[in-house]
Amino acid sequence: MRVVQLEAEDDFDGWRAAARALAAARIPAQEVLWQIGGQRADLFGDAPITIEPMTSDPAPSLRVSRDFVHLASRAILHSDPERFSLLYALLLRCLDYPQVLRDRADRQMRRVLDLDQTIRRDMHKMRAFIRFREVPEGNDRRFVAWFEPEHHIVRANAPFFVGRFANMRWSxxxxxxxxxxxxxxxxxxxxxxRGDAPGDDPVEGIWKAYYAAIFNPARLMTNAMIKEMPKKYWKNMPETALIPEMIAGARKRELGMIDQARAVPGKAHGSATISLLRDEAASCRRCPLWGPATQTVFGEGPHDAQVMVVGEQPGDQEDQAGRAFVGPAGEVFDRALAAVGIDRAHLYVTNAVKHFKFEPRGKRRLHARPNAGEVDACRWWVDQERALVRPKLVIAMGATAARALTGRTITIGQVRGTAIELGDGTPCWVTVHPSYLLRLPSHTDAAAEFDRYVADLQAAFASLEAVT
Known part of the structure; x- marks a missing residue:
């Protein structure tokens, strides 16, 4: 057994020199034991045998690609105790099979890539979540920060902070x-x-007040926030100490805003409230769909409409116009309303998802179905629309709309033509989305399917008339 002692946990240069010497002698990976400093590799053996690093290139055949060197220099920063042996084993394979570095399906290569990805993430978190606090030192000032990395990244991350804070004395x-x-x-x-780092400084009080003031409960996405900023970092940043309390009170603030809006009488106020909600939705970032979309497509119609119609999502033309149901599906919907004898101007029409999800095909943008996460993320807006409009009847067109309203997967064929009760007791009739009629196969009786769609709408509106 060959035992190699490295100076530190992140001693890449020492590992590299020793690995070259071992590889030149073609020592198998299972015959090499790596340890740090004065650690004893074998509790029952003699003193460890140290291989002195070679100072010159032992053989031209040991040349490996820069990709391996860069990958190894990051992966070795991981806290996995097997990382030195793993990288050495991969080095031996690269000598005989250089293509392994491009084989993402290779188990050993995949494991090293996972180490590398973890290190990149840990380094990013350190750069993002460091908070310096001022410490007076005589006539000068020093700024001190505390951080708890998961891996051995401190030395490797130092150049970033030197470049970012070159004119500041810091620790x-x-x-x-x-x-x-x-x-x-x-x-x-x-x-x-932790106690070696300073506590709060006077500036942090101002920063906390500002952070709390800009907090918007309507944009709260707890799961996404925790994914990007895990809770373990919260205690080290002044503003994040406020997060638990703000999360706990977010829903209460939302309901308070809605109750306050309802308490003020007058149609003009109701219309203004919907307008404010529409303005708020214009900057929604609850899911990634906002990125490629042209704009948010919000609902429209009377703020006190008796009937709310919910579709799936805006299409290409709706995305361009910023209005719901103005494309081909909207034309089918308008024809059906005319057949029933209902004026669309009396309805509040909206979508379960407010941004257009599509797949680019050349210059065309083809509709893509929103997934459950995107529907659930946008459900908050539909709930607020219903809370403000307070319709007596809701019509869900398509399975996506039904999920947004009920919170569960609905099979259209099982509930079509009947009313289901929403959480607040509002009756909801479910039918197909008008785009379904546009996608019917050529052998289908399109006229009969359209008539059935019209019959669904007719039954829904008739149920409202029976109640009123």
């Missing part, structure tokens, strides 16, 4: 070591504890 303290910058040179220090 970053972590349980895995510390770095100090005096505007001229960078120095390393020992591991630190």
């Amino acid at each position: 970053i303290l972590t349980p895995r070591g510390s770095i100090h910058w005096d505007t001229v040179s960078l120095a390393e220090g020992p591991a630190a504890q």
Whole structure:
């Protein structure tokens, strides 16, 4: 057994020199044991045998691609105790089979790539979540930050902070070591504890007040926020200490806003409230669909309409115009309303999803069905529309609309032509989406399917007349 001692957990240069020497001798990976500093590799053996790193290239055949060197230099920062052996085994394979670096299906390569991805993420979190606090030092100032990395990234991340805060004297303290910058040179220090870092400074009070003031409960996406900023980082940033309380009160604030809007009488006020909600939705970021879409397509119609019609999502023409049901499906919907004898101007018409989801095909944008996550993310807006309009009847056109209204998967064939009760007791009639009629196969009796669609709408409106 060959035992190699490295100076530190992130000693890539030491690992690289030793790995080259071992690989030149074609020592199998299972015969090499890697350890840090004075660790004893074998509790029952003699003193470890140390291989001295070679100072020159032992053989031209040991040349490997830069991709491997860059990959290994990051993956070695991981806290996985098997990383040195894993990288050495991969090095041996690269000597005989260089293509392994491009084989994403290879189990060993996949594992190293996972280490690399984890390190990239940890380095990003450190750069994003560092918060410096001012510490007076005589007539000068120093800024100190505390961070708890998961892996051995402190030294590797130092150049970023030197470049970003070149003219500032700072220290970053972590349980895995510390770095100090005096505007001229960078120095390393020992591991630190949380108590070694300063507490709040006066500026943080202003920052907390600002952060709390701009918090918008309508845009709260707790799961997405925790994914990007895990809870373990919250205690180290001044503003995130406010997050638990703000999350707990978010829903209460939403309901309070709605109740306050309802308490003010007058049609003009109701119309203005819908308008404010529409303005708020214009900057919605609850799901990624806002990115490629042209704009948010919100509902429209009287704020006190007795009937609300909910479709799936805007199409290409709706995305361009910013209005619901103005494309081919909208034409089918309008024809059906005319057959029933209903004026669309009396309806509040909206969609379950407010942004157009599509797949580009050359210059065309083809409709793509929203997934459950996107529907659920947009459900908040539909709920607010219903809370403000308070319709006596809701018509869901298509399975997506039914899911947005009920929160569960609905099979159209099982509920079509009957009313189901929503959570607040409002009756909801479910029918097909008018775009379904446009996609019917040529052998289908399109006229009969259209008549059935009209009959669904007729039954729904008739049920409203029976109640009123």
